[in-house]
Amino acid sequence: MDIEARRLAIEASQKFYYVNITEERFGAKVTNTAVQNDVAIQAAINEVEDGGGGCVIIPAGAFQINEIKITKPYVTIDGTGILINGRIVVGGENVPTDLYFKIRNIDIRRDVLAEGTTGIEFYNARIGEVTGVTFRNIDKPLYFRPITSEYFHQSDNIKMDNNMFKACNYCLYVDRPETPTKIYQVGDITFTRNCGFDIQIKHAHILGVDGLKFDDNVLFFPGNATKNQTKEQNLYVDVGNFIGISGNQFFEAGYEGIVLSRCRNFTISNNRIPWSGQRNPSDAIRIMGGDQNGQIYNVGTIGFNQIEYPTRHGISIEGNCGYITVGSGNTIRSVGNPYGYYGTVDLNSIPHHAVTCEVTCQFVFVQGNNCPDNTFRLLGGNNIAVNNLEAGRVFRNSYYILSLQGTETTAEVGKFDGIDLAQSNPTTITSFSGGFNGKEITCLSYNGNTTFAHGLGSAQFCLKSRVNATPPAHGTITFKFLNSRWYEISRNF
Structure with a gap:
């Protein structure tokens, strides 16, 4: 019997509880203090954990909390209620645990947005999902704690789908210690079909991930009319492996739309990235720093993206990167156009290219892109651009470009x-x-x-x-x- 079949058999053999936190034996109330509701809700969670699994219902109403925890398998939290000014912690202190948890449909919010606040925290947590949850006024709504751990993938196989984020600093934040013992403490996470509105800093900030599926999200910053001075990238990943970024809409970044730093085995496809670099001249897509070891073996593909109005370059590849294919099918227009830009650097004082590649990069293949307003600039050896539509309908077929x-x-x-x-x-x-x-x-x-x-x-x-x-x-x-x-x-x- 394989592992999944065994899990299903165990789950079917266990008693499945449905408990409501407002039942008299638990006593959660909208009029309670946060401490009182912590005790009541934790008692409900403990009961279903001890019974082998179950569903804890958060009914309609707003319940003040500080912190509640899920530490054992097969706990579901569901309902139509609101948890205010607190967090849910999923995982344990010691070793990674397969929890098969589910958190669904509730609202987690703060009265005031404050730095250091979280909505759901993960550590040593494996296998679970967060679906249909609304987060408001939270610094880091979905937060993977930094742990000095000897375990590879101390948290993994967590699906975050169809959630809503409003007026938060981030949506997803994967943290790491300053000197991690494992390069990838988090792996195989999925962030799909989420919506983020009025996010203040970044939609996703990910430090070390082995396996990321980031698809079909709609992510907004405050619009350019606000002249927001905190917004940065839509998606930032530093040290990553096996990354898929597809079908997203990344709107109005202050800096880059997507940054992959020291990442390998990635695909960036079918994304729409308008108006990136509103605070400072920046690219729609920036690949930098080589692979996870700083070498040229990125092995990546960038194709079929729609890019408009980036204030520096459309796609920039820099810092010892290589083995990257750009195309076919990227459409890149109006690079360097000031529409939506409110930074202080004069855009006319810097170069702008649809695709640019630094002299330190190798084996970059650029083919079949539609960039009628701008040109390509590939420096370094072993890089080639063929059959691209550039400004003036120039087809540049360049294997090597020397820069003086x-x-x-x-x-x-x-x-x-x-x-x-x-x-x-x-x-x-x-x-x-x-x-x-x-x-x-x-x-x-x-x-x-x-x-x-x-x-x-x-x-x-x-x-x-x-x-x-x-x-x-x-x-x-x-x-x-x-x-x-x-x-x-x-x-x-």
Whole structure:
């Protein structure tokens, strides 16, 4: 008999209690103090726990509490009532426990939003669900405690579905110790079909997770008209593995819509991410820091997302990341547009790209994206962008892009087929090395600082009209290498 069949057999053989917290033998009342209701509700929970499982009914009405606990399996809390100014703690102090708990349909709220308050806390809790619960005025409504634990997945297999969050600082918060003994103390959690409104800081802040399904949520911050100065990301994950993010609507982030830092094995698909970076220039999607070990093996896919009005880049990949596919099917428009932006940085003073990849990243494949308002910028080796619709209907097919950002007067270009000219001061380039007959290279100017010198010597440039050329900002010039010289074959200025 497998584990699930055994569980069902045990559950069927046990007496299943239904108790109401207002029964005389428990004595919970809307007029009670929090201490009195703690005792009454805990007595009801203890009875169903001791009986092998059952349902504790929270009837209509508002019940003041401080803290109630679920520590044994098969407890369900259900009803139409409200728990005010307190929390439910699920789990035990010592070892992870399979609890098969259910918390459904109730309202958990605070009179006033205050830092450090929680709604439901998990620690050493495995297997359970929170469904149809409404949270209001709570700092961290769903909170996984930081535990210095030797156990892998000290909390896992917890489903959070169809809940409502109103005027909270966060919706979901997975915490960890400053020096965790296990990289993943939380695993295989599901956050689906939830709605968050007027969230003040982040919708989800997750520090260390092995297995995350984050799907079909509708998540709002206060709108740009409020000029909120606390809102940050819709979803932030630091150190993660096997992550799926799909079908969400991420609205009006103060910073990025999605940040994955030090994450591996992820898929980001079919999300709608409008107006990210309202407080500070930020990306709709930002991948950073390498994998969980800081290396390039992210192994991720970003596809079929709809991105509008991010204030920095659409998708940014940076900090030693690699093995990432962007596309197909992302639609990215109006990157750098100030609509909805109320930050202090001048958006015209910084570059904006539909997709950008830092020089430290490798094996990034960008294909089949629709980005008619903006361009792509892939730096570093072993990165390729093919068949993308860019601004001006340019199809860039670039395996390698070299970025000149200092005052280089020459460059080794043998393995590159594109050069970004972003030199810090006016500079004259006299030669390229590494050419071979038939090689072409296109140079894109970012600031008009770079001049190509016409010359007659080996590996120098043969320019139009035999005069030096200085491409203006956004100007391009293309050379072809023939018989030891670089010949200009086209320019757009």
